[in-house]
Amino acid sequence: MRQHLGFCAIFSLLVFASTIGSLSPRTSVAADQKGDSGDVLRIGIIGLDTSHAVHFTRTLNSENPLPEFAGCRVVAAYPKGSPDIESSVSRVPQYTEDVKKHGVEIVDSIPALIEKVDAVLLETNDGRPHLEQVLPVLKAGKPVFVDKPVAGSLADAIAIYKAAEKYDVPLFTSSSLRYTTGAQEIVNGAIGDVLGCDAFSPCPLEPTHPDLFWYGIHGCETLFTVMGPGCETVTRVHTDVCDVVVGTWSDGRIGTFRGRRGKDGKYMGGYGGTAFGTKGARPIGSFSGYEPLLKEIIAFFKSGEPPVSKEETLQIYAFMEAADECKRQGYKTVNISDVMEKASAKADERLKALE
Numbered sequence: 507m508r509q510h511l512g513f514c515a516i517f518s519l520l521v522f523a524s525t526i527g528s529l530s531p532r533t534s535v536a537a538d539q540k541g542d543s544g545d546v547l548r549i550g551i552i553g554l555d556t557s558h559a560v561h562f563t564r565t566l567n568s569e570n571p572l573p574e575f576a577g578c579r580v581v582a583a584y585p586k587g588s589p590d591i592e593s594s595v596s597r598v599p600q601y602t603e604d605v606k607k608h609g610v611e612i613v614d615s616i617p618a619l620i621e622k623v624d625a626v627l628l629e630t631n632d633g634r635p636h637l638e639q640v641l642p643v644l645k646a647g648k649p650v651f652v653d654k655p656v657a658g659s660l661a662d663a664i665a666i667y668k669a670a671e672k673y674d675v676p677l678f679t680s681s682s683l684r685y686t687t688g689a690q691e692i693v694n695g696a697i698g699d700v701l702g703c704d705a706f707s708p709c710p711l712e713p714t715h716p717d718l719f720w721y722g723i724h725g726c727e728t729l730f731t732v733m734g735p736g737c738e739t740v741t742r743v744h745t746d747v748c749d750v751v752v753g754t755w756s757d758g759r760i761g762t763f764r765g766r767r768g769k770d771g772k773y774m775g776g777y778g779g780t781a782f783g784t785k786g787a788r789p790i791g792s793f794s795g796y797e798p799l800l801k802e803i804i805a806f807f808k809s810g811e812p813p814v815s816k817e818e819t820l821q822i823y824a825f826m827e828a829a830d831e832c833k834r835q836g837y838k839t840v841n842i843s844d845v846m847e848k849a850s851a852k853a854d855e856r857l858k859a860l861e
Contacts, residue, residue, distance in 0.1 A: 547578045547807060550623030552616060552639050553630030554601040555587035555594035558653055561796050562627060566804075567608040574801045582611045582622045588632030591714060597631075616642050625807040626650040633719060634658035637665055641860060644673040649810060651803045652679040654727070655719040656819065660827040660845060661852035667816050668853060669861075678803065678812040679819055681727035683707065683777055685798035688791025689731045697783030702760050705729040705779035705790065709749055709765025710772050717749065717833070718826035722765045724777060726822050728790060729753070732781045733761045735818045740828035741839045746771055751829045824849070 549566065551559050563580045565571065571578075585602045588594035602612060613619050616639060619626070626643045628636060633655035643650045656679040657663040670677040683689070692700065707725030711717050718726060730737075737753040749765035768774040779790040802813050821842065827849065828840040 545577050546581075547625065547804075548581045548623045549578060549807070550619045550626050551580055551583040551605070551610075552619065552626060552628045552643075553587035554583055554585040554605060555597045556629050556631040556653065557597075557601070558796065559583070559627070559629040560601050560604045562629075562800055563605045563608050563610060565797065565800060567610070572797070572801075574804060578804055578807075580605070580608070580610050580627075582613050582619050584613050584616055584619045587630035588635070591632050591712065594631040620646045620648060623648065627803070628652045632658065633662070633715060637662045637669075637856065638860060640666055640677075641669060644669050644675045644677070647673065647675055649676045649807050650678075651806065652677065654679065654681045654723045655715065656823065658715050658719065659852075660716075660820075660823050660849040661856060663820060663823045664846075664849055664853035665856045667820065668857060676806065676810045676812055678806045678814065680799060680802070680814055681724045682796050682799040683724045683728045683793065684731045684814070685802060686728070686777075686791050686794040687798075688778075688789060688794075689728055690798075692732050692781045692783070692788060692790065696785075697781060697788045698785035700732055700734075700759075700781055700783050702782040703729055703732040703779060703790075704762045704764065705732070706764040706766060707777045708767070708773050708775060710767055710774075716827055716830045717744075718751070718763075718765060718829055719823075721773070722749070722763065722826065723822070725763050725765060725779070726751075726826055728777070728779060729761050729763050730818060730822045730825070732779075732790065733759065735815075735821045737761070737821060737825055737842055739839050739841055740825055740832055742829045742832040742837060744833055744837075749829070751825070751832075753825055820846070 566575050566578050566580050583605055585598050620643060626648050628640055628650055636652055636657045640650060640652060657666055705725045705728040709722040712720035736755045738756050739754045741752045743750045747767050747769060751763045753761045766774045777792045781788055781790055806812055824842050824846050828842055828845045831845055832840045
């Protein structure tokens with residue numbers, strides 16, 4: 507009888523421990539969220555209107571993946587992304603067929619996707635629906651990578667992070683330009699302490715988004731990767747073919763972003779810049795492919811620890827929003843703190859309306 511009671515007590519403790527573990531979204535996906543998939547980390551994609559979704563799928567579902575990607579697989583995708591940006595909407599049919607070739611199941615809703623996966627890549631090219639798309643993922647406790655731009659406004663970007671904190675779910679967003687070889691070498695001390703940086707990237711304008719959110723995010727992410735957070739004021743110069751945005755950091759350092767457009771105002775390629783440090787100046791270098799970012803995403807899914815802080819990410823978006831506010835105010839210098847305060851109030855309103 508005592509042996510039977512001892513077994514029951516042990517069994518009850520095991521069940522209790524299992525229940526408590528299931529309530530912690532920050533538990534390592536690799537350890538506790540395999541479900542029926544054995545050793546496979548099941549990944550779902552929301553939005554098939556960007557080439558990133560196809561590239562990530564092709565890389566993860568390869569017959570011979572890199573060691574960092576072994577045991578990870580995109581298993582399901584919900585294709586709908588932007589409702590009205592033609593350059594995005596037109597891509598969905600082809601990109602849907604492309605991911606299906608790699609064994610991905612196409613589902614008809616985000617809730618259906620969530621049931622099949624352990625982690626989510628929110629890849630919708632249009633940042634405006636990101637808040638509504640990510641909320642059910644966060645409520646389900648699934649770690650999520652939100653591709654750039656994290657949202658279509660600073661207010662929604664703040665709201666997304668507030669929701670992630672509310673549901674205690676890890677969230678990460680970044681441009682691939684953060685993980686270029688040159689930028690990472692500079693971050694790791696190649697030129698000593700960074701004293702300043704001039705970064706550039708394409709910057710065609712999309713009317714549905716703040717000016718720098720659509721493509722300028724790449725160069726702005728490069729700038730903050732090298733400089734780190736701490737920007738206090740923003741000034742902007744704008745013409746049809748170029749934007750130059752100057753940020754002043756709290757320690758007196760200055761960083762600039764140059765957004766380039768062709769004479770027709772459309773896409774003009776090229777990424778990079780120059781960083782200035784205590785040991786000299788150095789080119790940042792150009793795009794290094796998507797694999798460096800994807801490695802960070804997979805490591806994040808497994809650890810639950812975002813490699814970029816919420817504070818730094820939101821400051822990047824505040825920098826870009828401040829550039830728009832500068833333009834609206836006749837190119838007067840704008841304080842980052844002012845745009846953050848205004849957007850934070852709107853973020854609370856957005857969350858209240860949606861939840």
